[in-house]
Amino acid sequence: MMKLTKSFPFSSYYYIVVCLLATSVFSCQNVGSSKSEKKVDSAALKKEEARIRKEINADKKAALIEQVIQQKLTQGFNGNVLVAQKGVIVYQNAFGFANDSVKNNLQSKFQLASLSKTFTAVAVMKLAEQGKLGLDYTVKxxxxxxxxxxxxxxxxxxxxSGLPFYQYTFDKTVRETKIYPTNQQIMEWFATVQPTPKMFNQPDHYFGYNNTNFAILAALVEKVTGKDFDTYMRENIFGPIGMKDSYIVTTKNDSININRTVGYQFGRKLPKDYYDDISGDKGVYSTLHDLLKWYEALKNNTIISKESFREMIMPRSFEFPGLRNYGYGFRLWVNAKQQTDYVYHTGWWKGYNTIMFFDPREDFVIILLSNKYNRTVYNIKQLIEIMHGGNSTMEESILDE
Structure with missing residues (x-):
């Protein structure tokens, strides 16, 4: 309590005490009001969720999804599954083991493999929006x-791009030197190796899926921002979205190891690969719920503008007829008019198989993450049919890496 002095008359002191008491009373009233509002908000949210669940027939869909997943388990599936629609989780579950002794749980972190490319592409588009990188500029x-x-x-x-594959181009180098190159070292090798590796084709001649493209994009992100890829992604992509359990494989943050899975192939736990530290084409570790946040961020244009995302899911290659196409970092399933119906990406890397598939019109997303090599991950035709209420325009059953 303040000490009274001649310069601080009692009447003034009494006035302040009354004010403080009044403030306290009103503050308590506000706290009570805030708690009441929260209860109302919570009740309203639950009511709205119940309405949506009924509208999309979530319980029936969940039961049907369970049947499909049980079938996958008999075929060797080991991993996590999440299906959501209109902001409601329809189905989620964890199966099998994260490593030799620990079971997977809903917080398990999986190497996303090539599904990581979606993050790299969005990072590049964000930098382009900010004028820090030009899409029509060249690597040179x-x-x-x-x-x-x-x-x-x-x-x-x-x-x-028509560029050579870095994995095969420098395979002898990494195995002889036994080093784990970074993205910047790959750029250095391309610049200095003699003779210069031959390109597969002229730029923009035709589509050729190639991890080199996205390893270079991650290097470019580092170059123009002056930050390592993990730092940039945490500060500008993962953080703003609230993806607290997502990391680039090269992170120095030990939290990546909490609930981290191990990759298995043909019954064998795989050791670290010489190319494991190359990111951009792969290298993101994430969870089901973080990927759901990723989907919501893409849908709601949280990270990049609606115009930029529309550009990303526009088909770019038409040399090979068919329903599959590619935009900027996203695989696309197009209709007869070559318009995008579905957006997705698959992944495979050292025992990990992943897929994230969504329908922008029906607002549903399907996520499967596996840490034991199993190609049934890509077979999601039945799941798509369930989410469409038994009907689907899909004409093929396997969405492959």
Whole structure:
């Protein structure tokens, strides 16, 4: 309590005490009001969720999804599954083991493999929106010693660069030197190796899925931001979305190891690969719920604008007829008019198989993450049919990496 002095008359003191008491009373009333409002909000949310669940027939869909997943389990599936629609989780579950002794749970972290490309592409589009990177600029504009001309950022995003595969080009080097190269080292090798590796084709000649494209994009993100890829992604993508359990494989944050899974193939736990530290084409570790946040962020244009995302899911390759296409970092399932019906990406890397598949019109997302090599992950035709109420325009059953 304040000490009274001649310069602080009692009447003034009494006035302040009364004010403080009044403030306290009103503050308590506000706290009570706030708690009441929260209860009302919570009740309203539950009521709205119940309405949506009924509208989309969530309980029936969940029962049917369970039947499909049980069938996958008999075929060797080991991992986690989440299906959501209109902001409601219809189905989620964890199966099998994260490692030799620990079971998977809903918080288990999986290597997303090529599903990571969706994050890299969005990071590039965000930098383009900010004017820090130009889609029509070439790699040489940022790396003058890069040995190939005419490779634009756009051509990397939609796999139309014609570049050689880094995995095969430098395979002998990494195995002889026994080092784990970074993205910047890959750029250095391309610039200095003799003879210069031959390109597969001229830029923008045709679509050719190639991890080199996205390894270079991650290197470009580091180059233009001055930050390592993990730091940039945590500060600008994962953090703003609330993806607290997502990391780039090279992170120094030990939290990546909490609930982290191990990759298995043909019954064998796989050791670290020489290319494990290359990111952009792979390298994101994440969880079911973080990926649901990712879907919501894409849908709600939280990270990039609606116009940028529309550009990303626009088909870019038409040399090979069919229903599959590619945009910027996203695989696309198109209709006869070559318009995008579904957006997805698959992944495979050292025992991990992943898929994230969504329908922008019906607002549903299907996520399967597996840490024991099993190609049934990609077979989701039945799940799509369930989410469409028994009807689907899908004409093929396997969405492959």
């Amino acid at each position: 504009d940022y790396y003058p010693n890069f040995p190939y001309d005419g490779i634009t950022i756009r051509s990397l995003l939609c796999h139309r």
